[in-house]
């Protein structure tokens with residue numbers, strides 16, 4: 085019964101081909117350091133899930149952001165756990181993505197034919213940092229407010245267009261409700277969408293070229 | 304890279320695959336183990352470390368020292384160190400824009416810039432040593448991030464500051480230059496190049512770490528301004544009550560009932576509406592209350608408390624006070640059971656001690672007036688010593704074992720008068736309304752027992768049953 089059902093599905097979805105292409109592929113002898121890429125992916129997904137839960141109660145306005153986080157921490161069942169995982173997950177994701185980059189660098193896996201995988205990877209690193217930067221403001225506490233004030237000020241050092249960049253990030257001269265809504269929409273829509281898309285390409289390239297072999301003396 | 308080399312790479316890769324494993328289940332099992340481990344770690348962190356609390360954003364408090372997320376600290380410190388340099392230190396965009404942009408472009412274009420086709424470590428000493436020194440300098444900058452940069456009276460940098468410049472800027476820069484120099488001279492130096500690079504990078508990193516250790520040892524510890532953050536509702540109410548006791552009791556009394564201010568400089572006899580009344584509680588929203596505390600009502604005599612208006616309270620603290628008022632006085636709200644904390648009372652016959660019983664009472668009923676900068680007959684009550692030694696009538700105010708100590712008389716509602724003129728020298732205390740009898744009793748017994756300070760002292764003077 086189950087087999088029949090599977091055969092029916094396979095005929096229309098091509099599950100077997102999918103399985104061969106993605107899961108049943110040959111790889112060079114593995115290494116624990118090679119798990120960091122998938123760990124980054126796992127953290128991205130986990131941040132997505134916990135983040136979606138947080139948006140249920142979070143309100144992106146200067147008057148209510150702080151209190152809504154307070155509410156999540158104290159009143160919502162397991163709110164503290166969800167926020168705790170999201171908070172520490174962000175820290176760990178930056179760390180894991182960075183160490184993943186270091187391992188790719190050390191094993192020289194960015195060389196032919198994986199140059200594009202690396203270039204997209206750097207984009208992923210930047211986006212991950214961007215997620216950290218935009219997410220930091222959302223709790224609207226002292227730390228968030230002043231770190232973002234200074235962070236956006238640094239952009240003002242760009243010659244000629246610096247002032248414009250700072251104003252564009254803040255949505256005005258000073259941090260305000262506009263800044264918060266800009267950061268919020270970047271944090272939950274724009275950056276994650278870009279990240280998801282680029283991760284897709286990144287992983288397509290990995291499946292296409294296969295995991296690189298550990299370099300030996302002949303390499 | 305020519306076609307021949309590409310073919311070789313593909314052939315070598317095919318051979319590696321022959322000897323290799325399958326993604327499913329060989330590698331994916333490792334991936335799953337690591338991801339699961341990370342998940343457990345996150346749950347532990349969320350449960351046992353949690354998210355540190357922070358007060359609400361206060362745009363007016365520009366004294367706040369900004370702390371970026373830890374993974375940006377290295378950049379932050381780099382900018383700060385760079386700003387110390389003479390002349391070019393003033394050209395901010397070099398450090399804030401140019402250098403990060405060059406690093407990023409280098410990182411993006413690495414596969415194109417790095418023309419070396421070899422992959423084994425022994426053939427890539429330049430790339431590996433530069434990256435190693437870069438990572439070490441990031442770590443050093445991150446760890447030094449909290450150490451302040453200081454100048455002496457003559458405006459010259461202090462020793463710890465100069466050492467930080469070496470650890471975080473000069474040394475790494477020198478090492479990069481040497482590493483590249485070796486590579487350029489590789490033809491002349493010959494096979495020694497790689498070893499030189501490794502040794503230089505190792506020595507440079509060791510030097511950076513050593514300088515960092517010295518700075519950490521000699522630099523003054525950065526001050527950490529702890530501001531109190533209350534998490535749960537009960538904690539918020541408790542924090543609010545403490546703040547209320549300190550800032551509001553002098554005018555509004557311990558429970559907001561005062562209608563005629565007494566004993567406050569400049570406001571003697573001012574009429575106020577009781578702020579615990581239904582009138583206030585039903586007509587004012589939390590936001591209005593917070594605004595009144597923030598801006599004050601200058602024309603009526605209520606001073607502003609918000610930092611932006613010259614007071615000393617931040618938005619979180621004002622929020623706690625409002626929460627306290629709401630839950631204590633608004634009959635539509637129910638005080639959560641765990642938030643009801645009554646002051647500790649000694650058992651009958653037990654002598655009260657300052658630490659356990661007296662201090663909390665003074666804190667709640669008296670300190671609001673009896674602290675520096677208020678009208679209070681010179682009597683300060685913020686510590687044990689102060690309470691016993693200060694005041695215009697020190698020596699008569701608190702006399703061990705004497706039931707006619709002025710303090711005992713005034714808290715029982717007997718003013719002290721000048722025997723000659725009959726003029727009132729000290730009013731009843733608190734001036735507007737006496738404390739509940741059980742607290743009056745505690746203070747009285749404390750003085751009669753000789754003002755024991757700690758619980759042990761009190762134990763020693765308690766009559767043994």
Ligand code: HEM
Nearest residue numbers: 118120121122124125185193201202205206208209295296
């Ligand atoms: C959100 C961030 C990222 C995710 C989700 C991700 C995901 C992955 C995964 C699943 C793999 C295969 C397993 C492995 O080799 O560990 C991989 C490989 C790779 N990644 Fe990433 N990655 C991220 C960021 C980066 C960054 C920042 C770089 C470099 C700048 C990078 C460059 C590479 C390269 C060159 C490979 C191929 C490695 C090889 O074939 O040996 N990735 N990535």
